[in-house]
Amino acid sequence: xxxxxxxxxxxxxxxEVGLWQxxxxxxxxxxxxxxxxxxxxxxxxxxxxFVRTIGESTDIVEKEMYTFADRNGASIxxxxxxxxxxxxxxxxxxxxxxxxxxxxxxxxxMFRHERPQKGRLRQFHQMSVEVLGSxxxxxDAEVMAMAWLLLQEIGLxxxxxxxxxxxxxxxxSYKEALxxxxxxxxAYLCEDCKRRSDANPLRVxxxxxxxxxxxxTSAPSIIEHLCEDCSQHFAAAKQGLDLLGVPxxxxxxxxxxxxxxxxxxxxxxxxxxxxxxxIGAGGRYDGLVKQLGGPDVPGIGFAMGIERLVMxxxxxxxxxxxxxxxxxxxxxxxxxxxxxxxxxxxxRILGVRAMTDHEGRSMKNQMKQANKQxxxxxxxxxxxxxxxxxxxLKDMLSGEQETVALSMDFENWAAAIKEKxx
RNA sequence: GUGAGCGUAGCUCAGCUGGUGGUAGCACCGGGUUGUGGCCUCGGCGGUCGUGGGUUCAAGUCCCAUCGCUCACCCCA
Numbered sequence: 400x401x402x403x404x405x406x407x408x409x410x411x412x413x414x415e416v417g418l419w420q421x422x423x424x425x426x427x428x429x430x431x432x433x434x435x436x437x438x439x440x441x442x443x444x445x446x447x448x449f450v451r452t453i454g455e456s457t458d459i460v461e462k463e464m465y466t467f468a469d470r471n472g473a474s475i476x477x478x479x480x481x482x483x484x485x486x487x488x489x490x491x492x493x494x495x496x497x498x499x500x501x502x503x504x505x506x507x508x509m510f511r512h513e514r515p516q517k518g519r520l521r522q523f524h525q526m527s528v529e530v531l532g533s534x535x536x537x538x539d540a541e542v543m544a545m546a547w548l549l550l551q552e553i554g555l556x557x558x559x560x561x562x563x564x565x566x567x568x569x570x571x572s573y574k575e576a577l578x579x580x581x582x583x584x585x586a587y588l589c590e591d592c593k594r595r596s597d598a599n600p601l602r603v604x605x606x607x608x609x610x611x612x613x614x615x616t617s618a619p620s621i622i623e624h625l626c627e628d629c630s631q632h633f634a635a636a637k638q639g640l641d642l643l644g645v646p647x648x649x650x651x652x653x654x655x656x657x658x659x660x661x662x663x664x665x666x667x668x669x670x671x672x673x674x675x676x677x678i679g680a681g682g683r684y685d686g687l688v689k690q691l692g693g694p695d696v697p698g699i700g701f702a703m704g705i706e707r708l709v710m711x712x713x714x715x716x717x718x719x720x721x722x723x724x725x726x727x728x729x730x731x732x733x734x735x736x737x738x739x740x741x742x743x744x745x746x747r748i749l750g751v752r753a754m755t756d757h758e759g760r761s762m763k764n765q766m767k768q769a770n771k772q773x774x775x776x777x778x779x780x781x782x783x784x785x786x787x788x789x790x791x792l793k794d795m796l797s798g799e800q801e802t803v804a805l806s807m808d809f810e811n812w813a814a815a816i817k818e819k820x821x
Numbered sequence: 822g823u824g825a826g827c828g829u830a831g832c833u834c835a836g837c838u839g840g841u842g843g844u845a846g847c848a849c850c851g852g853g854u855u856g857u858g859g860c861c862u863c864g865g866c867g868g869u870c871g872u873g874g875g876u877u878c879a880a881g882u883c884c885c886a887u888c889g890c891u892c893a894c895c896c897c898a
Contacts, residue, residue, distance in 0.1 A: 406889085406890090459896085513896070516894095519896090591895075702898060708898095763854080767858055770858040771858085791857090798858085
């Protein structure tokens with residue numbers, strides 16, 4: 400074996416690209432229905448951007464970022480997620496104007512240096528959606544409903560789990576309450592939870608150990624510790640989902656891996672992907688823009704993992720239906736080949752998807768290629784046809800073929816052929 | 822970072838307790854059809870058995886190392 404792709408980096412081969420295009424096309428369609436505009440942001444950013452937004456003590460920043468010095472010695476990082484860059488751009492380009500609400504989405508690759516496994520790669524792709532400038536709970540519901548609709552229209556089933564993570568006013572007191580609860584029974588907990596109880600106490604709640612979960616059944620719930628404002632906000636968000644008929648369940652132990660989340664947090668979960676069940680996740684991040692030096696503007700967003708969507712869909716339909724050619728030109732004979740080469744260009748200029756064989760293969764072989772390319776029609780132009788100024792047009796579905804006069808006025812002739820086949 | 826499983830043809834895989842690498846399937850090329858695809862049929866191409874050591878008369882098979890892949894933990898999309 401010669402050079403292979405990096406660990407955790409995958410080629411997306413032509414057979415699979417159809418699914419990708421379907422998913423991205425559907426996403427763009429739906430995002431636009433909700434008034435979102437696309438923004439394209441760089442893949443490399445200053446390392447500091449991610450450290451300040453995602454949080455210094457998160458796993459992503461501590462051990463998963465592709466960070467290196469560029470030729471001038473500046474520390475730069477390949478983005479591990481999309482929100483930070485979008486917000487940076489929002490601030491840098493002054494996309495905020497008084498009273499405006501920006502709806503933005505971006506689609507592209509993200510990079511995290513983790514051990515790859517099913518549904519987890521080092522380069523993966525996300526659709527990242529952000530709304531900046533509103534803290535209305537109805538917006539939370541609208542954003543979740545949009546994510547929900549996207550999955551529906553793609554043809555996937557997932558459950559929506561929501562929670563509220565509180566705000567700087569109420570989260571600290573909950574954290575304390577939880578921490579003291581955990582400390583009381585620390586002797587009964589797994590090693591991971593012992594560690595987490597200091598580093599990130601909220602995380603103990605989604606521990607996978609049954610034993611730990613038994614201990615946590617009576618743990619304090621964040622929802623009961625929300626301040627008045629957060630509590631009302633959460634209630635309103637749920638009401639919004641009810642109004643839109645989007646099913647959900649409240650999961651009080653759901654936590655997010657990034658530090659910047661506040662209030663509404665949500666995940667779209669499937670059980671069909673092995674250990675990596677989250678196909679989309681997001682939430683509100685009200686303090687983030689200000690923290691990055693922008694105005695005090697609230698925000699909410701989510702990201703969906705395209706590879707995970709592709710995997711789920713791929714299980715259903717092995718390969719997306721390939722877009723075949725309109726026409727394949729078969730040219731037995733050299734003189735015919737040259738003339739055909741010209742005709743082909745004329746047809747393509749008129750918008751016909753057409754191909755031919757340049758290898759001088761047998762007619763039978765060329766027919767096989769036409770079939771493999773799923774060409775709807777085959778145009779046969781051999782030396783015989785050339786001599787009698789005709790071409791043979793064969794319908795590959797019915798197998799029927801007709802002889803058509805070949806005019807030397809290529810443009811009119813090609814237009815006539817196009818009429819017949821499209 | 823931790824643990825487990827697996828590396829045989831381009832792909833998917835047989836290969837038993839060590840005894841000559843499979844008429845295997847798919848794909849590819851050609852014939853059956855002197856210029857007509859799909860289906861069928863016949864033939865062909867294709868392999869340092871991941872790599873390096875070791876045990877043995879003999880290693881794809883057993884042992885060790887190494888590299889790679891996969892899955893799981895952690896964490897996450």
